[in-house]
Amino acid sequence: MFTYDAETKTAFTCDFLGEHYCESRIWDDKILYPEKFASAFRHYYDCIFGPFKPYVLEGLKKLEALDITTVAPSHGVILRGRLREAEENYRLWSTPAKKPPKKRMIIAYASAYGYTGMMARTAGEAAEKCGLDVELLDISVSPADEIAAKINEADAVMIGSNTINRDAVKPVWDILSLLSGINNQKKPAGAFGSFGWSGEAVGMIKDRLHSLRFKFVGDGLRTAFRPDKAALEAVAEYAVQVAGAIDG
Template identity: 45%
Template sequence: MSYKKIKEGLYSVGILNPNLRVFDIVMKTDFGTSYNSYVIKDKKNALIETCHHRFFDEYVENIQSVIPLNDIDYIILNHTEPDHSGALERLAELCKNAKILCSRAASVYLKSIVNNDSIKFDVVKDGDILNLGSLDLKFIAAPFLHWPDTMFTYCEGLKTVFTCDFLGSHFCEPNVTDTRISYPEKYKTALKGYFNDIFSPFIPYVRAGLEKLESVEFDTACVSHGPVLTDRGFLECALESYKTWSKEKTRTALCLPVFYCSAYGYTRKLAETAVSEIKKLVKDAETSAYDIIEHNMEDLASVMNGSDGFMIGSPTLNRNAVSPVRELLAMIDVINGQKKPIGVFGSYGWSGEAVPSIVAELKSLRLQTIGEGLKINFYPSEDDLEKMRLYTKEFCGAFNR
């Protein structure tokens, strides 16, 4: 793709990356992605977002098919993660007449991302307006969507808002805009996956971002990944979905799942004991024992992160906890999980490192483990099961309701 006209005076000059399958180390991108970037042409011309450094040459060609680089007056970065800022240093050298505009936090990050003192950044604040001639751009602070630096840029004259990652998706749409998506259900899956991966730790900020968008009128959202959203396509769907996904939960019963792995059923016995005890001690608790290897990891992570507290059990194999337990714990939402009580247990044979190593790791993340966990030697005896009941009681005691 070279470029695509979105509206009179507004062009998409970003990069399609259909082959990407993993983003930011941990996110699956089954439908590829795109790094979107936009040119607004007026008396003065603005480029909004840059792109990943890997695609620099193609990106520069795209821009040049719309505008000579010397005619760019402003480069605006709504967010500085290197998928949007990686091309900035080399681009700034070529765009001799461009000022780089960003939030204060972004200017701090860009110093260390660009690593070139000759490149200067001009800080814009919430509510500042930049006149391009016939069009005005207004900057709207939108922190933690999903970095502290984030802002939206709004153009009333184009009825368009530039939201960077917010409302985006890892979905490589060859048509660039959203009116002819061939696989709408796959797009919706990508939209949800992106929300879960990027925005679910920042729900209050998502609500604040939606409120800010409600105060401006637009029919197009130029996002930084996936199709440009329009009122003839998925704009309404994306906004409504974000509203639904960020709604405050009104659950009455506590959700207290128990996750475990078990080679010979010993740790399973402990898990089942914990579940019966939770049922006895916490009225209406939603609780079940989940054998980790029998379930999809993303589903388990969503149960874990949506829970009020959980217990997790691992046997010791080769002086360590088992990898599916570690894999699940690696998906813990540390940002919102700080106060969540976590019980740790497991059966062992001789050295028993699993439980203490999990506890140490959770503590290092400042998560709230119940005591030092509970480890039981081989097959749990009746006495051992009683210890498990007592440990579960301690776990349940953390919920003062």
């Protein structure tokens, strides 16, 4: 909700265009550490407005319709000199990136001995044969926040984990904890993994994705130790099912 004071041409925008940032100067054209301000501005946008991009664009339209020279959010710097730049950044960050022509699937996996990795590669090849643009990400190599951001933007996701000590491994949980429950609703998802004797990881991934409201396909796919030919065929078939759950 915004409040507008026509006399001073000031919009009071609550969280909008704000950030958690404080230094001795409160006007944007007087601040001493513009890089720190810019970083706080971006971070606040990502955390608070990232899931609500269409509403950000609507908010910008409301401001555009008024004669505004100053924006005073509830917290952070008061904007006047950098106001247009701040608005442009919000517009840029909120405008959907042009979607690649192909639908995109992220397959992120953790594998100590390579068996879950074998399943991941087989799933990727099968999804590619369905016409998807597939990116395979080894969780031990790519940073969790980058993987989560890619999943948040993708059309479908498959997550693989081995089972270690009756659990999915920590890097997998790190990613699961970073996924948005808002952006990913109804996004097709699957889970797979190699296990030894109890195999809890796949069910745990399924439960987490389900609670985030992904469209989880089936029960996930588990293989005891090294996947044989039949197990790899089952993974390929499962990947085709996940790919087929993408709308349009």
